[in-house]
Amino acid sequence: MRRQGFASVLCWLLLMQGAPNAWAAPFRAAIAVRQVTPDPLLPVSGGVGPSHPVTEKRGDLTVRALVMESGETQVAILSTDFLGLPGVIGNRIRAACPAIPPDQILIGATHTHSAPDLYGFPDGLGGFAIDLSYAERVVDQAAQAIHEALSKLRPSQIRTATGEARGKIAYNYYAEQLYDPRCTVVQFLGERATPFATLVNYAIHPEVLGAGAGIISPDLIGPLYNRITSQGGGIGIFMNGALGGMVTADNRSENGGDQRIWSECVRIGTLLADEALRIVSQAPVQPNPSLRIESQLIRFPVDSSLIWQIMQGSPLGYPKSERREIATTLNLVNLGNTQMLTIPGEALPNIGYYLKRHMKGDHNLLLGLTNDAFGYILTRVDWGSFNRYDYISRTCLGEQTGEILIAEALKLIASTPAPASE
Numbered sequence: 064m065r066r067q068g069f070a071s072v073l074c075w076l077l078l079m080q081g082a083p084n085a086w087a088a089p090f091r092a093a094i095a096v097r098q099v100t101p102d103p104l105l106p107v108s109g110g111v112g113p114s115h116p117v118t119e120k121r122g123d124l125t126v127r128a129l130v131m132e133s134g135e136t137q138v139a140i141l142s143t144d145f146l147g148l149p150g151v152i153g154n155r156i157r158a159a160c161p162a163i164p165p166d167q168i169l170i171g172a173t174h175t176h177s178a179p180d181l182y183g184f185p186d187g188l189g190g191f192a193i194d195l196s197y198a199e200r201v202v203d204q205a206a207q208a209i210h211e212a213l214s215k216l217r218p219s220q221i222r223t224a225t226g227e228a229r230g231k232i233a234y235n236y237y238a239e240q241l242y243d244p245r246c247t248v249v250q251f252l253g254e255r256a257t258p259f260a261t262l263v264n265y266a267i268h269p270e271v272l273g274a275g276a277g278i279i280s281p282d283l284i285g286p287l288y289n290r291i292t293s294q295g296g297g298i299g300i301f302m303n304g305a306l307g308g309m310v311t312a313d314n315r316s317e318n319g320g321d322q323r324i325w326s327e328c329v330r331i332g333t334l335l336a337d338e339a340l341r342i343v344s345q346a347p348v349q350p351n352p353s354l355r356i357e358s359q360l361i362r363f364p365v366d367s368s369l370i371w372q373i374m375q376g377s378p379l380g381y382p383k384s385e386r387r388e389i390a391t392t393l394n395l396v397n398l399g400n401t402q403m404l405t406i407p408g409e410a411l412p413n414i415g416y417y418l419k420r421h422m423k424g425d426h427n428l429l430l431g432l433t434n435d436a437f438g439y440i441l442t443r444v445d446w447g448s449f450n451r452y453d454y455i456s457r458t459c460l461g462e463q464t465g466e467i468l469i470a471e472a473l474k475l476i477a478s479t480p481a482p483a484s485e
Contacts, residue, residue: 305415
């Protein structure tokens with residue numbers, strides 16, 4: 064009897080050894096949302112310089128926290144409806160969430176041009192456009208969203224897919240076809256394989272309305288979220304991609320002008336949501352995906368006098384540097400058969416294509432404007448080239464920004480094992 068029992072146990076152990084994830088702790092995930100529309104309304108920022116007054120709102124600004132866990136590894140992805148969320152504010156959010164290591168909290172911005180300034184841009188009157196009390200409210204609400212998601216973690220499955228988002232959604236304002244039409248979608252499933260969250264990764268400027276419209280709004284991202292929920296995709300969360308130079312919403316009219324109207328936000332956001340749900344609809348379910356995160360500190364020289372002056376004068380308290388440089392964290396996340404790489408600004412599409420080509424996942428996401436929002440990211444051969452690139456060169460940290468990002472990202476990718484394949 065003892066020999067039979069031992070043989071049975073040995074057989075079971077050998078079977079389990081060959082089963083993928085047999086010993087892994089169950090993958091868990093959850094998502095939470097907080098509304099951060101200012102009341103009363105505040106002016107909105109479309110870029111460097113004074114903010115613009117508003118008289119109304121369309122939709123609500125939100126912060127959305129997606130938390131994932133496998134064994135002792137936890138990763139939080141926070142998406143915020145702002146032009147950009149600087150690392151100095153992101154670090155305040157991380158400090159308020161000590162349950163997760165700070166370098167495992169990825170904080171990005173959707174890049175709406177119809178939200179209050181969080182950079183601390185000069186207002187042209189000797190002060191700053193940022194409302195510091197409002198910024199503190201954003202920090203508080205973002206931390207609350209992360210805490211809530213942590214408290215609601217539940218066993219989950221995922222499915223991931225990549226495909227071209229079809230229809231009149233985006234184009235490159237500088238060179239119409241030079242953009243990435245691919246959309247990668249990660250859907251999180253709960254009981255009975257029912258979606259409770261849908262992560263959409265796509266490169267686009269949500270600037271249908273623009274800062275001068277007098278409207279505070281998440282722009283096309285609000286309708287995208289509404290459509291995902293109404294179509295059974297659960298709560299949506301959007302992370303932008305390599306949107307620089309100048310991948311924008313295709314709100315062009317037949318006459319050639321831009322249609323800066325809310326109905327265009329609804330049309331584009333709804334279409335992108337429908338395309339995302341179509342792309343992911345037939346993807347195979349990954350029942351217990353593995354989760355891994357790697358982090359690396361990288362430093363960039365600040366050659367741009369404009370950006371250096373903003374950092375030095377900002378009331379946010381950017382770290383002082385005698386070497387005139389700034390540091391940020393680069394993250395690489397493996398989730399099932401998928402890989403995610405953070406980008407601390409608006410990388411040009413050629414950089415995005417190059418990095419995706421060297422990533423190791425069956426599906427690869429670039430999380431733009433994540434962990435920091437340093438403006439445009441160009442390679443040295445693009446920086447200062449062409450009159451068309453004048454603005455994006457002036458609002459780039461410097462000639463080496465793209466070169467440093469690519470080199471450090473490739474090192475991180477090379478040193479990290481490939482995610483599990485389908």
